Amino acid sequence: MDQQSAAAATGTIDGFGWARYTLLTDKNSIMKLIKYFLITCLCLQSPQIFAKDYLATLFGIHSDGIGMNTKTIQFAIDYISKNGGGRLVFHVGRYLTGSIYLKSNVTIQLEEGAVLLGSLNPFDYDQHELTALIFAIDQQNIGITGKGMIDGQGKAVARNVIDMIDKGLIKDKFRSGRPEVETRAMNISFLRCRDILIKGITLKNSASWNQTYDLCKNLKMDSIYVDNKDYWNEDGVDLVDCEDVSVTNSFFDAADDCICLKSHHANASCKNILIQNNTVRSSANGIKFGTVSRGGFSDIRIINNKVYDTYRSALALEAVDGGFIENILVDGLQSYNTGNVIFLRTGERFAKGSRFENVTIKNVYAEIPAGKPDAGYEYEGPIEDMPRNVSPGIIITGVPNLIIKNVQLSNIEIKHPGGGNRFFADVPLDKLNSIPEKSNKYPDFSMFKELPAWGIYVRHATGLVFSNIKMSSEKKDYRLPVVLDDVHDAKFINIKFNGMDKKQDVFQHNSSGVTFK
Numbered sequence: 001m002d003q004q005s006a007a008a009a010t011g012t013i014d015g016f017g018w019a020r021y022t023l024l025t026d027k028n029s030i031m032k033l034i035k036y037f038l039i040t041c042l043c044l045q046s047p048q049i050f051a052k053d054y055l056a057t058l059f060g061i062h063s064d065g066i067g068m069n070t071k072t073i074q075f076a077i078d079y080i081s082k083n084g085g086g087r088l089v090f091h092v093g094r095y096l097t098g099s100i101y102l103k104s105n106v107t108i109q110l111e112e113g114a115v116l117l118g119s120l121n122p123f124d125y126d127q128h129e130l131t132a133l134i135f136a137i138d139q140q141n142i143g144i145t146g147k148g149m150i151d152g153q154g155k156a157v158a159r160n161v162i163d164m165i166d167k168g169l170i171k172d173k174f175r176s177g178r179p180e181v182e183t184r185a186m187n188i189s190f191l192r193c194r195d196i197l198i199k200g201i202t203l204k205n206s207a208s209w210n211q212t213y214d215l216c217k218n219l220k221m222d223s224i225y226v227d228n229k230d231y232w233n234e235d236g237v238d239l240v241d242c243e244d245v246s247v248t249n250s251f252f253d254a255a256d257d258c259i260c261l262k263s264h265h266a267n268a269s270c271k272n273i274l275i276q277n278n279t280v281r282s283s284a285n286g287i288k289f290g291t292v293s294r295g296g297f298s299d300i301r302i303i304n305n306k307v308y309d310t311y312r313s314a315l316a317l318e319a320v321d322g323g324f325i326e327n328i329l330v331d332g333l334q335s336y337n338t339g340n341v342i343f344l345r346t347g348e349r350f351a352k353g354s355r356f357e358n359v360t361i362k363n364v365y366a367e368i369p370a371g372k373p374d375a376g377y378e379y380e381g382p383i384e385d386m387p388r389n390v391s392p393g394i395i396i397t398g399v400p401n402l403i404i405k406n407v408q409l410s411n412i413e414i415k416h417p418g419g420g421n422r423f424f425a426d427v428p429l430d431k432l433n434s435i436p437e438k439s440n441k442y443p444d445f446s447m448f449k450e451l452p453a454w455g456i457y458v459r460h461a462t463g464l465v466f467s468n469i470k471m472s473s474e475k476k477d478y479r480l481p482v483v484l485d486d487v488h489d490a491k492f493i494n495i496k497f498n499g500m501d502k503k504q505d506v507f508q509h510n511s512s513g514v515t516f517k
Contacts, residue, residue: 052086053109054079056095063093065117070098070124080106085141090114090148098124102136102144102190110148110201118152118185118206122161122170125185130212132189136196143197144188152187154207154230161207178232184208194218204228209235210254215268219245229255229283232379236260236280241268241295248276255379258282258310263295263323266351270296276303282310283374283381286338289325290318291443294351297325304332311374311381313343314366317359318443322351328359335366337373339386340445341393341414346402346460347439356398357405362412368393370417370474387449388424389479390417393471395451398460399439400486406463416454418473425450426478432485432509435459452507455481455497458490467493482506489513 059076061069073088077100080086085105092113098121102108110116118125118133125131133152136142144150161179164170172179184207190196194217203210204227211226213219219242228234236252239245240262252258258280261270270289280286286307289297296319307314314335319325335341342361346354368390374380393414398404427435427450435448451457455471458464464487471481481497484490488511495516497505503516 052084053089054086056088056090061090061095063091063095065094065096067096068098068119068124069095070100070119073097073100077101077103077106090116097133099126099132100134102134102139102142104139105141107143107145107197110144110146110150112147114146114148116148116150118154118157118187120153120156120160122157122164122185127182128189128191130182130189131185131208132187133185134188136190136193138191139193141195142193143199144201145197145199147200149202149204150187151204152185152206154184154205154234157207158184158231181208181233184231187211190214190216192216196220199223201225202227205230206234207231208233209238209256212238212240213242214240215265216242217244221245221247222249224250226250226252226254229253229377229379231255234379236282238262239270239273241265241270242273243271245272246274246276247278248274249278251279253281254283255377256282256284257288258285259287260285261289261297261300262292263297264292266294266322268295269298269323270300271298273300274303275301275305278305280305280307280310282307282312283377283379285312285316286310286314286335288313288316288318290316290320293319293321293323293354296323297328299327300329302328302330302333306334306336307338308336309373310338311372312338313340313445314338315341315361316343316345316445317356318343318345318347319354319356320345320347320349320443322348322353324355326355326358330361331363333361333364335364337367337369339368339373340391340395341366341368342395342409343445344396344404344407345443346398346404347441347443348399348402349440349442354402356402359406360408362408362410364412364414366393366414368414368416370419385444385446387446387451389420389450390454391445392451392453392455392457394456395445396458396461396464397448399437400460402460404461407461408465408467409469410465410467412468413470414455416471416473417475418454418477419475420454420477420479422478427452429480429483429507429509432483451483452479453481453483454479457483458487459485461486461490462488464490465493466491466495469495471496472498480505480507483509484511484514485509487511487514491515491517493517
């Protein structure tokens with residue numbers, strides 16, 4: 001190929017959809033030139049490029065952080081939706097607002113330096129079961145994008161809610177010294193929406209869970225930054241019975257569960273979800289299924305995530321309300337300074353019939369601390385919930401009539417502090433029945449308080465496979481590495497404790513078909 005033809009082959013389309021190329025004269029170059037014109041025309045016809053941008057200033061939206069913009073922003077969203085869709089673009093400034101409703105074919109674009117600021121007045125927020133700053137109900141093709149920020153000013157909002165409760169103007173159960181989750185405003189609440197893009201933005205300081213997506217489909221969340229530890233019960237993101245979701249390349253720091261999948265509807269489920277390349281910190285659980293689990297969770301992939309400084313479990317999969325957990329893959333999990341690494345649980349809290357089967361967890365590296373993992377954060381997990389001796393890294397606990405089935409764990413390394421002291425608390429191996437079932441209680445790894453193993457504790461399970469497991473304790477511990485209670489047809493392949501293969505360190509009670517290789 002001559003130099004002119006080579007130049008034509010490198011033609012590109014710029015950010016405005018225009019083809020850029022060098023003027024050439026030979027036959028091959030002219031054909032390539034025609035090809036680039038065709039590509040340009042196709043690009044100009046694509047909806048994403050054709051959609052119009054509307055500046056917030058066009059509608060008189062104030063950027064001073066003082067003027068209230070609720071009605072003006074809502075007018076702008078409605079106008080854009082009615083006129084073919086597009087982006088409502090906010091440039092540098094602080095835009096104060098109460099509840100607004102995103103409509104079909106509208107994207108809120110927050111440029112760098114733009115802050116959508118939640119009102120401090122609790123009466124500026126609407127409630128549709130949940131209270132929120134940004135609602136979307138039964139909408140499609142919507143988004144919030146850019147490098148800007150949504151700041152819910154949650155602590156001040158929550159304190160003002162308490163003030164209104166004290167005056168009798170807001171009705172609330174006000175349990176445990178704080179308003180109910182439903183009364184405090186979250187940043188985002190989307191219900192029955194589809195084709196959603198949340199990308200690039202920072203979400204911080206809601207008064208409740210940060211963002212909830214309920215019965216939504218085709219949600220893509222990418223490269224967002226969540227700082228949500230301004231008050232109690234502040235989750236990072238809640239996916240409720242959603243389908244076809246990806247949560248990728250994002251950072252979450254929350255006072256409650258970070259990436260939390262829930263199933264509120266008995267006839268629905270979380271399905272076909274990807275959670276990949278995220279970094280997570282929580283004063284509760286890192287990545288969690290539940291606690292509400294009425295429907296189920298299936299076909300979910302959790303790939304290459306990191307959890308650190310987290311009070312409870314790095315990974316907690318819980319089916320305790322009549323729902324199911326099945327066909328789950330966890331591949332690549334780093335856990336540093338977490339109270340527990342893996343917690344798998346069935347139960348019968350709100351309903352019977354929970355099911356847990358076909359889960360694969362592999363390629364895990366974890367370090368468990370001797371002290372409180374979230375010490376120093378303003379809203380720490382309750383110290384009274386912690387057991388006296390550091391819990392096992394892996395806890396798998398079904399209940400007698402709801403057996404956990406077919407779980408495979410492979411290529412896992414856990415470093416445990418050890419140092420368990422029987423004078424603090426002791427569960428003798430001949431009294432394993434003294435460990436309560438708690439089948440109808442709220443699930444968490446610390447719910448049983450003391451457990452008789454420092455590495456792996458399994459109860460009421462069948463068809464488990466542990467392969468290439470390496471566990472070490474920094475200090476001597478009076479407890480055995482592994483305790484099995486009512487475990488059947490389990491395989492242990494290449495299991496090493498403190499650098500040595502010690503099968504005698506696996507204690508079996510009411511178990512059968514346990515083999516070692």
